Amino acid sequence: MMRAAVLTSQGDPNVLAIQEHYTKPQLSADHGVLIKVKAIAISSADLMTRRGFTAGPVITPPEIIGSECVGIVEAVSKELERLDDQVAETLDGSHGAKYRVGDVVVGLMGGMGRYFNGCYAEYVVLPPGCLSAPLTMLNATSLPMFSDSTLSFGLLAAIPGAFLVAHGILVKSLQVKSTDTLLVQGGSSAVGLAIASISKGLCGLNKIVGTTRSKEKVTRMKAAGFDTVVVLPREEAVPSSAKELAGIIKEKGGELSGFTTIVDLIGATNIPVSLLSANLSGGSRVCMAGMLAGAYHFEEPFSPMGIVSVRTY
Numbered sequence: 001m002m003r004a005a006v007l008t009s010q011g012d013p014n015v016l017a018i019q020e021h022y023t024k025p026q027l028s029a030d031h032g033v034l035i036k037v038k039a040i041a042i043s044s045a046d047l048m049t050r051r052g053f054t055a056g057p058v059i060t061p062p063e064i065i066g067s068e069c070v071g072i073v074e075a076v077s078k079e080l081e082r083l084d085d086q087v088a089e090t091l092d093g094s095h096g097a098k099y100r101v102g103d104v105v106v107g108l109m110g111g112m113g114r115y116f117n118g119c120y121a122e123y124v125v126l127p128p129g130c131l132s133a134p135l136t137m138l139n140a141t142s143l144p145m146f147s148d149s150t151l152s153f154g155l156l157a158a159i160p161g162a163f164l165v166a167h168g169i170l171v172k173s174l175q176v177k178s179t180d181t182l183l184v185q186g187g188s189s190a191v192g193l194a195i196a197s198i199s200k201g202l203c204g205l206n207k208i209v210g211t212t213r214s215k216e217k218v219t220r221m222k223a224a225g226f227d228t229v230v231v232l233p234r235e236e237a238v239p240s241s242a243k244e245l246a247g248i249i250k251e252k253g254g255e256l257s258g259f260t261t262i263v264d265l266i267g268a269t270n271i272p273v274s275l276l277s278a279n280l281s282g283g284s285r286v287c288m289a290g291m292l293a294g295a296y297h298f299e300e301p302f303s304p305m306g307i308v309s310v311r312t313y
């Protein structure tokens, strides 16, 4: 038996109920690593699952959610033990990890807490594809601050999700160069802060601008790597018309325009704003990688050409 925070239905945080005698998960052929969970991170994906967002798999409570954790290997399945070192594929894409009892591991995504029981519990069983040794994973971001092997479990749990996503967006997908200028819409989020950190520390960008609706976050955002922080009034964070958009850009002047790279974490409703911030002479990229405002899909027919013409207002 184990303690677990069990999702009893979908909604506010109070739908999570601590149960003292939940059945401890068992090893299986697919889920061959039993982990004693030491710390979890609560990700935006977890919040969406808890609230019943249905773009992913529909889960039917009672379930254990949670998609990011750090812990210690308590047992490994016989099937996995027998595997050749070159066969077990790991979260960071490498082969050859053979987890042993006592190893510290990071567990992340791969369906955890959505397709199968997650980590809001004392124990979780995971496939190797969800796992990485912490330093292997953190080294993948190539940031010197993560070469420290003495990070607490709490810090270790908080870092991988945001930094792997940020690294994937900037380095693997957009392949930003030091000459790029970057705007991060939703820059105060965990992913936004990680993007600023990697842009500055790893990619060497000189113009990194982030937006927030909360002026008390400006200092923290600058400490993370943003050169400039633009505070948008809450009601203007998601403008409702093209004319309104044009007004904001005009008012903010150069602060919000002419970027070669825009990462939008606010979501579909904000993409028109992000497109307006692109370089009119061409070559800019706008990457939607989040949905902080809750919109995943475009509700109305979407025309980038219509957006560009708004500059004539």
Ligand SMILES: NC(=O)c1ccc[n+]([C@@H]2O[C@H](COP(=O)([O-])OP(=O)(O)OC[C@H]3O[C@@H](n4cnc5c(N)ncnc54)[C@H](OP(=O)(O)O)[C@@H]3O)[C@@H](O)[C@H]2O)c1
Binding pocket: 043, 044, 045, 161, 162, 165, 186, 188, 189, 190, 191, 192, 211, 212, 213, 214, 217, 237, 265, 266, 289, 290, 291, 292, 293, 294
């Ligand atoms: N693509 C991927 O693989 C991937 C992976 C992980 C996360 N994500 C997505 O990335 C986004 C950021 O995740 P996170 O965990 O870093 O978020 P987070 O840390 O929870 O971000 C919270 C902040 O977002 C801002 N925010 C909240 N609602 C907003 C709204 N309606 N409009 C504008 N800003 C709003 C607020 O900042 P201010 O008050 O300062 O404005 C809030 O403090 C999420 O949408 C998440 O789903 C994507």
